Amino acid sequence: MSFGPSDPRYAVPPQQPSGGARSTRNRAIAIGLSAAVVAGLAVFGTYMVLETSEAEENRAGGSSAQDGKQPGGEKSDTGGAIAGLKSWDAAELGRNHSAGDVDYPMTPPVGGDHNPSWLNCDGDVYEKAVPDVNAVHSLEHGAVWVTYSTKAADADVAELAERVRSTPFTLMSPYADQEGAIVLSAWGKQVTVDSADDRRVDQFLAQYVQGPQTPEPGAPCTGGSATVPQ
Incomplete structure (x- = not known):
């Protein structure tokens, strides 16, 4: 009995990856996953920094409005109670x-x-x-x-x-x-x-000057007496 190339016994078995190839592939997958994790953490960290910064600015602005300060942090010269009023x-x-x-x-x-x-x-x-x-x-x-x-x-x-x-x-x-x-x-x-x-x-x-104490808001300051009676 003769055996030809078509005989199943002549079929070449599928090649299995060697130990070195498997190791290289596993390292590549691990590196890819690590890079994805690092990138995700970086994005999350940037978001948190921006959120914290915005919250601090809002608190600072609120405090400035409440205590009568100017945006630069200095108290307004015209705000607040007038001493001796x-x-x-x-x-x-x-x-x-x-x-x-x-x-x-x-x-x-x-x-x-x-x-x-x-x-x-x-x-x-x-x-x-x-x-x-x-x-x-x-x-x-x-x-x-x-x-x-x-x-x-x-x-x-x-x-x-x-x-x-x-x-x-x-x-x-x-x-x-x-x-x-x-x-x-x-x-x-x-x-x-x-x-x-x-x-x-x-x-x-x-x-x-035309403040809330004014009894007749909108009344003029012209058209009255321009001279002082002697």
Whole structure:
């Protein structure tokens, strides 16, 4: 009996991978899996860093808004309570028009009955004393009235005048009978300072020029009396 190449016994058995080949393949698979794990961890770590950074920024922004600080972390010069501020109950301050004089309980007055004509208060600086009854009407419109006595230094008076001229809804005049050197008055609000560079000047102007205390918001500061009665 002859045997040819077609005989099944001549078939070459399938080659099995050698030990070295299997080892190389296993190392390749392990390296691939390790790389995938490392990449996944790197992505997860980056995500966590970004989330933590965003959360810290949100907390910092919230704290800044709550404590009245500017974005740079410094406290605002115009925010917060004003030291030495005096307040009167607005409900007890009369608002009737009066053609005659009015006896005010505070000096300078911060509200009460007043003349039908207001003083122009669009940054107006008066060189002479003005009638209380007209100035009070300006306060009713949301103006801040800056007054000064002979105790105020000339340099402070000049600095305040410049500031008033550049600030709508303000007026300024001398006031001989006031106790302090410089007084800032709004409707129901008043503070006394010794110099123009006192930070309370900026605070008062920022908070009370057409501030929430204004009895007649939207009323004008022009079109009233432009001259001081003699």
